[in-house]
Amino acid sequence: MKRPHICLWRDLTLSDMETLERVESAEDVRRALSHLLSPEEKVCEPRASALLDLYYFTVRFCRDNGFTREQTSCLFSIMKEIHGTCVETSLGNVDECYQYFKELLLCHAVHRPPFSIAVFTQQQLPHISDYVLNTYFRHFKLYKYVFTPQVCLDLTVSYEEDSESPEQEENGNVTSTSRPLQEHEDQLLGQVVQEEGVETRTTSPGGRTEGRVETSTRFPKGRTEGRVETRTTSPEGIAGGRKGSGSLK
Incomplete structure (x- = not known):
């Protein structure tokens, strides 16, 4: 935050002040203020009108309350300093600006040279605070919107091509799968992932039953084969059967 400083006769x-005292009408005061502004403050519309209104009503407030030349010049510079602090950043800094305003006002209310001088009386301080609060700080966001530039973010992302990966395909797309990774996937999957066989045999007094179950699975083609074979023999005769063979793809 800025340090407060004496603003008497600065702007x-x-x-x-003698020029402003010779004019009476509102249009003449506005015209005189527009000529007294520094060249960098002659901004385009609508900023120029808002800035001119701020300065005009400050001078009018000083006239209505019977301020002296020193007091009018000091309050004019305080308002200009507060406005400059407000628009120097696009971030919300209302608390910092108000704290800076209070320090500036106290800097011109206590006689302690060379740090401060007693320009305003103790009775004038509440009137000045109420005026600044009800005019400038009440419309602080409006001044912030009009006088601060809009911040636009233009984000561009670029990728550098790797010598090993990614590889450029014929259609212009970039594939991020390299040859060592593809070989690793082939080894992981394998041509034959699982092969297993189960053989069971059961004998009973009435006959003999033989059975065999075979299953096999192949990847990555996703083909599954299974086979079930059953044979039964009894004392009266021999009966053979075969059931349940199939494949799943």
Whole structure:
């Protein structure tokens, strides 16, 4: 945060105050203020109108309350300093600006040279605070929106091509799978992942039953084969059968 400093005769000199005292109408005061502004403050519309209104109503407030030339010049510079602090960043800094305003006002209310001087009386301080709060800080966001530039983010992302990976395909797309990774996947899957066989045999007094179950699975083609074979023999005769063979793809 900025350090408070004495603002007496900084923007409106004694000659400028004499010029303002010679004009009476609102249009003449506005015209005189527009000529007294520094060249960098002659901004385009609508900023120029808002800035001119801020300065005009500050001078009018000083006239209505019977401020002296020194007091009018000091309050004019305080308002200009507060406005400059407000628009120097696009971030919300209302608390910092108000704290800076209070320090500036106290800097011109206590006689302690060279750090501060007693320009305003103790009775004038509440009136000045109420005026600044009800005018500038009440419309702080509006001044912030009009006088601060819009911040736009233009984000561009670029990728550098790797010598090993990714590889460029014929259609212009980039594939991120390299040859060592493909070989690793082939080894992981394998041509034959699982092969197993189960053989069972059961004998009973009435006959003999033989059975055999064979299963096999192949990847990555995803083909599964299974086979079930059953044979039964009894004392009266021999009966053979075969059931349940099939394949799943």
